[in-house]
Amino acid sequence: MMGQEFFVLSFPPLVIGIFASIACALPGNFLILRKQALIGDALSHVVLPGIVVAFVITGAITTWPMMLGALSAAFLAIALIQAVQRIGRIEQGAAMGVVFTTMFALGVLLLEMTDTSKVHLDVEHALYGSLESLIWIDSYGWQSLLSIEDLSYMPVELWRMVGVCSVIVIFVVLFWRPLTLISFDEGFARTQGMRTNVMSTLLIGLSALAAIAAFDAVGSIIVIAMFICPPATARLMTNSLERQVWLSLVIASVSTVIGYYLAAYGPLVVGFEESLSAAGMIATVSGVFLALAALFGSHRKSNS
Amino acid sequence: MLWQSLTLQLGYNATLVSFGVTLLGIAAGLAGTYLYLRKNSLVSDAISHATLPGLVIAFLVMVAFGGDGRLLVGLLTGATLSAALGLYCVSLLTRKTRLSQDAAIGAVLSTFFSFGVVLLTFIQALPIGHQAGLQNFLLGSTAGMLWNDAMVITGLALAVTLVLIVFRRPMRLVAFDASYAQALGYRVGAIDAVILGVTLTVTVIGMSVVGLILIVALLIIPTVAARFWSEKSDVIFTLSGIFGGASGYIGAALSGFAPNLPAGPIIVLVAFVIFVISFLLAPERGVLAATLRFWSFQTRVHLTQGLLALAQDRPIYEPKTRRLLQRSGYIRADGVATDDGREQAFKTLQNERRWSFWKQHLEGDVLSADTSMVHSLIDIESRLTADQIAEIDNALLNEATS
Incomplete structure (x- = not known):
């Protein structure tokens, strides 16, 4: 299992999945403390219309226009949620419900009206992804990891994911203190002269980037699962935010x-021949971890 | 064609589908009111995603027992059971751990849905191949709806709507103030269970029509739209039902007109149009009304300030104030007050003096509703009795002469 076959078939999906x-x-981690856990859910729904619009405009499945379309859709959704919430004085959950379902409906309708028969673009693909199809054809085993030529045949998704992941790690390390402050006591952060709006917008913006990549x-x-399940599991196991973040990554x-x-x-x-959906199974396993933590975690209750 | 579709002249089957979808919209709109009042709107998201594993398991069980696997009643039963389990998990996670409700909802919806997807890939790999079009439940379908299925959906929607209307008073009381309802002797737990049971039923039947992702929209959007029109919960309840029904009816008609397009998104977009109209045009809460209110307030402030300046012979520098005074005929283009302007300025100044005397010496609770407003913007004669004003005027006169 650790030979050449591993590097061709399993190595890329595993690394991409982990990143x-x-x-x-x-x-x-910060979103669940700020009671914004469902932002991840909303973002992943509005990505669809963004991608479909990008496809309608460019007429092809090309990466950057689609990422750009998805990112614009995410920011539009956030702006609309804020508008409904502030101008219409509607509570956040309902405002999110109005915006993301409508945008998703628009995406589905556009997709059905567009001729996508020649390209691989449909709702199911968007939901499940295709982790299994990410393979590294030109790999000959361990030594390929050291060969620049062989590495250049890695799926591009890998480099993109590594890049986005690095940006997020750097952001969290640089802004650790303000992020902690706005997650626990936004009011206090504001009295300290912090511009909490800027910080929370940055946090949501980066979440959108992560969701899209x-x-x-x-x-x-x-x-959706990774935004919530690992951080929630870790939260039930420790009181220290630093330990919670490390645990959630593990x-x-x-x-x-x-x-x-x-x-x-x-x-x-x-004795069953076909394999199952890897994306679905990964998300399910993260949910099982949460269930275990909810049953046995050392910090299940707020005062323990 | 569209007209025929709207007036139910497209045949028996299409008519039944329209009827069922309209009822579904009404039921979703009514049920959504309670979720909204309890600030629970997104629980519907967890419920709808949690139906998937049950749906697939029901299919597998029916196939294992040699059945067709596509029997709607069986599929819906499975969906209901797993959605109920998901709902139970949300409530356990919220009550027994320190996770907040949104985290619990997100965790349950993603885990259940993912597990459902795993099971779906399992079915796809099975030799029975035809897999029952379970995919249809993701986005719903009305086009290929069978007569029996349409009957089941219509019947369930009708039953749910009746329950919602009959039990609306206790349900509203519990949704608003559970402890008060308890004090009145209502069995809060049981009523809560009815609310969630009704939501569950609406979600499950809606799932086969608009799909499990978009049924959430029908439970949220009509209520939010209705919220703009009133502050009274019974009005919101009724309006929400009407909006939901209208979305279903118009949406079904439109999709009858364009049979190649899925009905679910069309129905949701119709609901969204109703929402946008409410958001913009509703009296009091709508954007247009708020903007007009702001403008009229701004105008009043400018006019009052300008007239006070006129009365005290102070110069007016603010161009907007001058423009407004001139348009109202209080000053001429060169800035000199007209007769009308002088009279109005005197009245404004008098109003201002009376108010400041009142504030200094006599302040009572007459103004309680307007305390945040600048007093001089309000005509004192509309708030105090003639006797009180005469008293103030006397006191002012004494002050001036002494």
């Missing part, structure tokens, strides 16, 4: 590895 999970779980590589169900990575292998080889064990 995608980390990119989502990291901002998720991960969506492109692994599908939106992993995105849990996200472990879920990815276990989920991937369960989907790929689990069915073989029971």
Whole structure:
């Protein structure tokens, strides 16, 4: 399992999956403390219309216009949610519900009205992703990791995911203190002269970036799960934010590895030929971890 | 064609579908009111995503027992059971751990949905191949709806609507103030369960029409739209039902007109149009009304300030104030007051003096509703009795002579 076959078939999806999970779980830690956990859910729904509009305009499945379309859709959605919430004085949950369902409906309708029969673009693909199809054809084993030529045949999704993940890690390290402040006591942060709006907009913007990059590589169900499940699991296990963040990253990575292998080889064990959806299995495993933490975690209650 | 579609002249089946979808819209609109009042709107998101594993398991079970696997009643039963389990998990996570409700909702919806997707890929790999078009439940379909299925959906929607209307008073009381309802002797737990049960039913039947992702829209958008028109919960309840029904009816008619397009998104977009109209045009809460109110307030402030300046022979520098005074005929183009302007300025100054005396010496609770407003913008004669004003005038006169 660790020979050439591993590097061709399993190495790229595993690495991409881990980076995608980390990119989502990291901002998720702050989002769940700020009671904005469902932003990830909303973002992953509005990505669809963004991508479809980009496709309608360019007429092709090309990466950058689609990422740009998705990013614009995400920012439009955030602006609309704020507008409904502030101008219409509607509570956040309902405002989000209005905006993301409408934009998703628009995306589905546009998709149905556009001729996408020649390209691989449909709702199911957007939901499940295609982790299994990311392969590294020109790999000859361990030594390929050191060969620049061989590395250049890695799926592009990998480099993109690594890039986005690095941006998010740098952001969190640089702004650790203000992020902590706005997550626990935004009012206090404001009295300290912090511009909390700028900080929270940055946080949501980066979450959108993570959601879109991960969506492109692994599908939106992993995105929603990773924003919430690993951070929530870690939150039930510790009181220290620093430890919570580290734990959440470990849990996200472990879920990815276990989920991937369960989907790929689990069915073989029971004598079943086909493999299952890796994205779905990874997300399910992260949910199982949360269930375990909710039953046995050391900091389940708020005062423990 | 569109007209025929709207007036239900496209045949028996299409008529039944329209009827069922309209009822579904009404039921979703009514049920959504309670979720909104409890600030629980996104619970519907968890419910709808949590239906997927049950749906697939129901299919597998029916196939295992040699059935067709596509029996709607069986599929919906499975969906209901797993959605109920998801709902139970949300409530457990919220009550027993320190996670907030939004995190619980997100965790349940993603885990259940992902598990459903895993099961779906399992079915796709099975030799029974035809997989029952379970994919249809993601986005819903009305076009290929069978007569029996349409009957089931219509019947359930009708039943739910009746329950919602009959139990509207206790449900509203519980949604608004659970402890007060308890004090009145209502069984809050049972009523809460009815609210969630009704939401569950609406979600499950809606799922087969507009899809499990978009049924959330029908539970949220009509209520939010209705919220703009009134502050009274029974008016919101009724309006929300009407808006939901209208979305379903118009949406079904439009999709009958364009049979190649899925009905779900069209219905949701019709609901969104109703929302936008409400957001912009509703009295009091709408954007247009708020803007007009702001303008008229601004105009009043400018006019009052300008007239006070006229009365005290102070110069007016603000161009907007001059423009407004001139347009009202209080000053001429060269800035000199007209007769009308002088009279109005005197009245404004008098109003201002009376108010400041009142504030200094006599302040009572007459103004409670307007305390945040600048007093001099309000005509004192509209707030105090003639006797009180005479008293103030006397006191002012004494002050001036002494």
